[in-house]
Amino acid sequence: VRKSRQETTVTRARIVTAAAAQFREHGIAATGLADLMGAAGMTHGGFYKHFASKEDVVREAAQFALAERRHAFEVYARAQPPGEELEALVTAYLSMDHCLNRSGGCLMAALGSEIVRAPDTTKALAMEQFLAFVALIEDLLGPRHQVDRHGIAVTIASTLIGALTMARIAPAPDLAEPILAGARTHVLANWA
């Protein structure tokens, strides 16, 4: 049942999208190729017509998810009134919506400690995307911060990722909320 070149491209993209969601929802190790292909609406056998190995799709899914999320945050932040961009980004990142939406949220918060053990090529690509996110924050930083803007942006990004991960460890939303709120309050108090 050969498919046209255009259909093949679309199918491949559908697998990457499904993989990005499944990995973030259930973790990389816990997501089997059959789960992943099933979520993309296919059987597992066809996987190797698109990718050479599981590690291959992990790399592509990570790249896709990180770039997509960063782009969405950037569009959202830049649509805000001047001077409120950073506050909007921080508030959106640390929202209960984001906390509950693992499969569509930040891949670093969803898979951070699994990426640490990924092959170097995957880690390098994740680091590139992290630094691009840091660059976005740096760009949104108000003019009152003149020295070490990069260091401040690294700190803010780390706080967001750390706080969201901890909030998700909370076994109930009423324990998660104060973690998100605390981080939001103090990041904004210091830098927005």
Add this chain to the structure above:
Amino acid sequence: VRKSRQETTVTRARIVTAAAAQFREHGIAATGLADLMGAAGMTHGGFYKHFASKEDVVREAAQFALAERRHAFEVYARAQPPGEELEALVTAYLSMDHCLNRSGGCLMAALGSEIVRAPDTTKALAMEQFLAFVALIEDLLGPRHQVDRHGIAVTIASTLIGALTMARIAPAPDLAEPILAGARTHVLANWA
């Protein structure tokens, strides 16, 4: 080859210690019971004389590792000259030593995103330990911070965990170092 009650207790503790190191080094899903028991100097069959399931030893290893690390940080910090305790803790947590020592370091940074998917009992225990770490930081916070000390401590703890995780994603130490240094500088500038 029955062992004495005392030996049995020691053996059980050895398994928990080995498990805590193996899980932090290689991840929970990637560590098999055979690896874990091998690291404790036994064969895998004896595992079920001490634990009811893998999830059981995960829970105990997490509890142990988090409590042990927090205790060590507390002892270290309180041994510093008055007023320098928080700076010492932050510096130690964000050191390259800690970054390279996954198997003996902070379990949240090593396994954060795997704990998110653990059963609620494990998540609850991890959250308790996180809040105890937050309480330690709150206690070390200087007297110039009077309002929302808990919120500040939550933010600092999140920043430490997030920054260490990101530093470990860096594929080389020269990319990890500025992340640790940036977070250290700005946490100390704001709150120490």
Add this chain to the structure above:
DNA sequence: TGTACATCAGTGAACGCGCGTTCACTGATGTAC
């Protein structure tokens, strides 16, 4: 433009492998008298 053939996306069965868990067995330890 039409025809014949090669290509290849997707299916579903099969592969070896390592996982968590169970079990029969061993022999030193604990207990009862």
Add this chain to the structure above:
DNA sequence: TGTACATCAGTGAACGCGCGTTCACTGATGTAC
């Protein structure tokens, strides 16, 4: 205190299962003339 028996920590083989990967096959798509 000594003896007989029950207990149980640890071993190593075995269990079923699901994993990543391979493969023969199908039939629509792409290509060559």
